[in-house]
Amino acid sequence: MKRNEKCLEDPETDLFNPNVLKQLSLPQTDGLSIRPLKSEDYDRGFLQLLAQLTEVGNVSREQFLSRFHMMKNAGNYYVIIIEDVNDEKLVATATLIVEQKFIHNCAVYIVEPLSIRAKTLLQRGRLEDVVVNSEYRGKHLGKLAVKIILELSRYLGCYKLTLDCKDRLIPFYESLGFKREPNNANYLNMRFPAIAEQSHL
Ligand SMILES: CC(C)(COP(=O)(O)OP(=O)(O)OC[C@H]1O[C@@H](n2cnc3c(N)ncnc32)[C@H](O)[C@@H]1OP(=O)(O)O)[C@@H](O)C(=O)NCCC(=O)NCCS
Numbered sequence: 001m002k003r004n005e006k007c008l009e010d011p012e013t014d015l016f017n018p019n020v021l022k023q024l025s026l027p028q029t030d031g032l033s034i035r036p037l038k039s040e041d042y043d044r045g046f047l048q049l050l051a052q053l054t055e056v057g058n059v060s061r062e063q064f065l066s067r068f069h070m071m072k073n074a075g076n077y078y079v080i081i082i083e084d085v086n087d088e089k090l091v092a093t094a095t096l097i098v099e100q101k102f103i104h105n106c107a108v109y110i111v112e113p114l115s116i117r118a119k120t121l122l123q124r125g126r127l128e129d130v131v132v133n134s135e136y137r138g139k140h141l142g143k144l145a146v147k148i149i150l151e152l153s154r155y156l157g158c159y160k161l162t163l164d165c166k167d168r169l170i171p172f173y174e175s176l177g178f179k180r181e182p183n184n185a186n187y188l189n190m191r192f193p194a195i196a197e198q199s200h201l
Pocket of ligand 1: 053129132133137138140143165169
């Protein structure tokens, strides 16, 4: 099915409100567009971009759209895209997941500065799936993708943002301000071999 035909029956949609990104103070990015993941990014090579990070598998358009709408309805998935506007190539992506919690008063903290009651969100963000197209690496686009997620996390009221990564990438994230906190830098895994072996993860 051609892209135009598809659009007629299923209009393109954003994963989250694009106006949120306009509120962030981001560096000038000539020739690049910064936007949410769109439903039609299946046809623009989004999964091929993710495949440069890890195995993606054979995901059909239906599977992609079903997962896309599940994430959109959940409302706490922020997959950002950096696109080269000249050749319409997706050059980088990163994901922020804002966790929903019962603790911390359902993540709403009441502060009373000068007797004015105000509500502050206390949410935890997780940074996931950062990848830059191999043709565009070394141009600070990885840094830009993470900075967008940092700004987005602040804007959405996260009190912290966490990630896990390969040891060799620790300097990359440290250069962006992430820290291994003394007495609090433990990352523990439980692998379930049968499933992990099947999926090569
Ligand atoms: C890791 C990745 C996102 C970096 O993107 P990039 O656009 O090439 O990186 P940048 O150009 O923004 O680099 C920013 C800085 O980090 C450094 N850096 C980049 N990759 C690095 C690496 N693998 N190890 C250590 N430092 C690294 C750069 O030298 C640069 O330093 P500078 O600011 O002093 O010049 C990219 O290499 C990639 O997509 N890799 C494959 C997927 C992956 O591993 N993702 C991370 C999952 S946790």
